[in-house]
Amino acid sequence: SSFFWVSGCSSLIAGMAHLPGRTLHLLSRIRPERRRELEALVSAGASVVFHEGVSDEEYARLLADDAVLVTGSLDEGYGLPIAEALALGVPAVVSDLPIFHEVAGDGARCFPARDARAFAREVEALADPAVRAATAAAGRAHMARFTWERSARILLDTARGLAR
Numbered sequence: 001s002s003f004f005w006v007s008g009c010s011s012l013i014a015g016m017a018h019l020p021g022r023t024l025h026l027l028s029r030i031r032p033e034r035r036r037e038l039e040a041l042v043s044a045g046a047s048v049v050f051h052e053g054v055s056d057e058e059y060a061r062l063l064a065d066d067a068v069l070v071t072g073s074l075d076e077g078y079g080l081p082i083a084e085a086l087a088l089g090v091p092a093v094v095s096d097l098p099i100f101h102e103v104a105g106d107g108a109r110c111f112p113a114r115d116a117r118a119f120a121r122e123v124e125a126l127a128d129p130a131v132r133a134a135t136a137a138a139g140r141a142h143m144a145r146f147t148w149e150r151s152a153r154i155l156l157d158t159a160r161g162l163a164r
Contacts, residue, residue, distance in 0.1 A: 011116040012072045013038055016046035018120035023047040024070070025062060027054050063090050068126055071095060072113050079103040083146070086139030091132060093122045107139020 016024050026038070029052050042048045054062070063069070069085035069092040076099050082092050086107040094100040095113035109125060111118035126132045 010038065010041050010072075011114050011119055012070055013041045013046075013048060014043075014116035015119040015123070016048060017043040018117060019123055020045060022123070023049060025049045025051060027051050027059065027062075029053045060088075063088055068093055068123060070119070070123070071100075072111075072119065073097065073100075074113050076100065082108065083143060086136075087143040089136045089140055091126055091135040091139055093119065093126070105138060105142030107135060107142050109135065 012024060016022070024047065026048065030038070030050075035050055038048075039050075051058075063085060067085075067090050069082060069090050071079070071082065071092070072095045073079075074095065076097055079094070079100055082094060082100065082103050085092055086104060092104055092108035094104060094108045094110055096110040097113075100108060100110065109122040111122045126135060
C-alpha cells in the first residue's frame with residue numbers, strides 16, 4: 001500500500017526502514033539540495049518516490065489507491081491536505097500537534113514527530129481492516145462538522161458581535 005507525505009521531518013523517511021512493502025510518495029516540489037539530503041536518508045530496501053508535484057487528478061488517483069496521508073510536521077498552521085484526505089475517507093498518520101487533533105479528530109493516528117518507529121507503528125496499525133475502517137469513518141464524521149453553512153453562520157455571528 002502507498003501513503004503520502006505532505007510535509008514534515010525526516011522521521012518519515014527513516015520510518016520506511018520499518019515498513020517493508022510500502023511506498024512513501026513525496027508529492028511536493030522541493031529544492032534539489034533538499035532532495036539530495038532526503039535521498040541520502042532512504043535506507044536500503046525502503047521505497048520512496050519523489051514526485052516533484054502532482055496534478056489534482058494524479059493526487060486523487062493516488063489517494064484512491066488504499067492510501068494513508070502522512071505528515072511529520074514540527075509546526076503547522078492548519079493542515080488542509082489532512083482535512084481533504086479525511087473528507088475522502090483516507091485515514092491519516094500525523095505528528096502529534098494540537099492543530100492536527102483539531103483538524104482530524106479521531107480520523108488520524110498521532111506520533112511524536114521525531115520518532116520514526118512510532119510513525120511506522122501507527123502506519124502498521126492501519127493495516128488492520130477494522131482499525132482502518134474505524135479511523136476512516138471517524139475522519140469522515142469529524143469532517144462532516146465543517147460545512148460552508150456552519151462557517152457562514154460563525155462568520156456572521158462574529159461580525160454581529162463586533163458590530164455591537
